[in-house]
Amino acid sequence: MSEISQRRIVIGDVHGYYEGLMRLLEAIAPASDDQVYFLGDLIDRGPQSFQVVDLVRQNNYQCLLGNHEQMLLNILTTENVPVALMQAWLHSGGQATIASYPDTTISPEHLDWFKSLPTYIDLGDIWLTHAGVDPKKTLREQTAEQFCWIRGEFHSIEQPYFADKLIVIGHTITFTFPGVNPGQLAQGRGWLDIDTGAYHPRSGWLTGFDITNNLIYQANVFNNCLRTLPLSEAVVEVEPAKIISRRSQQRA
Numbered sequence: 209m210s211e212i213s214q215r216r217i218v219i220g221d222v223h224g225y226y227e228g229l230m231r232l233l234e235a236i237a238p239a240s241d242d243q244v245y246f247l248g249d250l251i252d253r254g255p256q257s258f259q260v261v262d263l264v265r266q267n268n269y270q271c272l273l274g275n276h277e278q279m280l281l282n283i284l285t286t287e288n289v290p291v292a293l294m295q296a297w298l299h300s301g302g303q304a305t306i307a308s309y310p311d312t313t314i315s316p317e318h319l320d321w322f323k324s325l326p327t328y329i330d331l332g333d334i335w336l337t338h339a340g341v342d343p344k345k346t347l348r349e350q351t352a353e354q355f356c357w358i359r360g361e362f363h364s365i366e367q368p369y370f371a372d373k374l375i376v377i378g379h380t381i382t383f384t385f386p387g388v389n390p391g392q393l394a395q396g397r398g399w400l401d402i403d404t405g406a407y408h409p410r411s412g413w414l415t416g417f418d419i420t421n422n423l424i425y426q427a428n429v430f431n432n433c434l435r436t437l438p439l440s441e442a443v444v445e446v447e448p449a450k451i452i453s454r455r456s457q458q459r460a
Contacts, residue, residue: 214239214241214242214243214420215238215239215242215243215418215419215420215421216242216243216245216331216334216418216419216420217236217238217242217243217244217245217416217417217418217419217420218245218246218247218334218336218376218402218416218417218419219232219244219245219246219247219414219415219416219417220247220378220402220403220404220406220414220415220416220417221247221248221249221250221274221378221379221403221406221407222246222249222250222254222260222406222414223249223250223251223252223253223254223257223276223301223406223407224250224251224252224253224254224255224256224257224260224301224304224305224308224407225254225255225256225260225406225407225414225429226254226255226256226259226260226263227256227429228406228412228414228427228428228429229260229263229414229427230263231427231432231434232414232416232425232426232427232434233416235416235425235427235434235436236416236418236425243270244267244269244270245269245270245271245272245329245336246264246269246270246271246272247272247274247336247337247338247376247377247378247379247402247403248271248272248273248274248275248276248277248325248338248356248378248379249274249275249276249277249338249378249379249403250264250271250274250276250277251276251277251280251301251305252276252279252280252297252300252301252302252304252305253300253301253304253407254301254304254406254407254429255304255307255308256308257304257305257308257309258305258308258309258310258318259308261318261321265317265318265321270329271325272325272326272327272328272329272336272337272338273322273325273326273327273338273352273355273356274338274356274378274379275338275339275356275357275379276300276301276302277322277325278352278356279296279297279300279302280297280302280305280314280322281319281322281323282297283297283302284314284319285319285323301407327350327352327355327356328355330373331419332373333372333373333374334373334374334376334419335370335373335374335375335376336375336376336377337355337375337377338355338356338377338378338379339354339355339356339357339358339359339362339377339378339379339380340354340355340358340359340362340363340375340377340379340399341354341355341358341362341369341375342354342358342361342362343361343362343365343369344361356379357379359379359380360451362399363380363385363396363399363401363446363448363451364396364448364451365396365397365398365399365448366397366448367397367398368397368398368399369398369399370398373398374398374399374400375398375399375400376399376400376402376417376419377399377400377401377402377403378401378402378403379401379403380394380401380403381403381404381405381408381411382394382401382402382403382404382405382444383404383405383410383411385401385444385446385451386446386450386451387444387446387450388444388446389444390404390405390408390410390411390412390413391404391411391413391426391442392404392442392443392444393415393417393424393439393442393443393444394443394444394446395443395444395445395446396445396446396448396451397448400417400443402415402417403415404426406429407429409430412428412429412430412431413426413427413428413429414426414427414428414429417439422438422439422440423436423437423438423439424436424437424438424439424441424442426442
């Protein structure tokens with residue numbers, strides 16, 4: 209079956225791996241009328257955050273605010289930042305981001321762009337956010353804290369948050385879910401996680417999801433491998449009870 213034109217494409221957490229992103233985009237080959245969306249966390253951990261941000265900005269790709277962009281903004285736009293907060297960001301990949309910028313200075317243009325990033329994008333049948341939503345709150349009650357940071361409470365929901373929308377997220381590496389291997393996607397009740405851990409040594413896979421054709425494109429940032437496969441072959445369904453059980457074991 210031939211692919212449908214005017215695709216909607218979502219790309220997971222890049223984390224500064226510009227060369228891997230370029231290989232992924234070459235494989236996807238977005239046309240001028242395709243809509244390309246990034247789920248946030250363009251920066252930190254990898255060596256070329258500046259180049260990744262510049263690429264996304266120059267191509268006018270839509271991008272969400274991730275927790276790593278939020279951390280950067282909290283550090284660089286707040287007076288008298290606690291040392292512990294600064295160190296937490298630097299140890300979470302911020303040092304690599306700073307080093308990737310000319311003169312190790314985050315440009316005002318990039319800072320303004322980070323400030324402009326939305327926390328979610330509603331595509332009708334698909335709803336994009338970085339981390340998820342608090343299932344106990346209405347959409348109006350959600351804040352950037354939930355959209356950028358939430359994990360277990362959202363992943364373990366028994367019923368979809370939206371009756372008519374699939375929530376596509378990043379933020380949580382998929383192989384951290386029970387039964388999911390590196391490179392596979394994780395699907396729960398009303399959500400799909402496509403953060404396959406590009407920066408992580410156990411994975412290296414950066415994922416793009418062609419919503420229109422239900423295709424998964426992946427580039428490995430460590431070994432240059434590329435692969436394309438149907439969504440049905442890439443995704444693993446995760447039961448809420450197993451997520452709750454693992455959370456309980458981790459707290460014990």
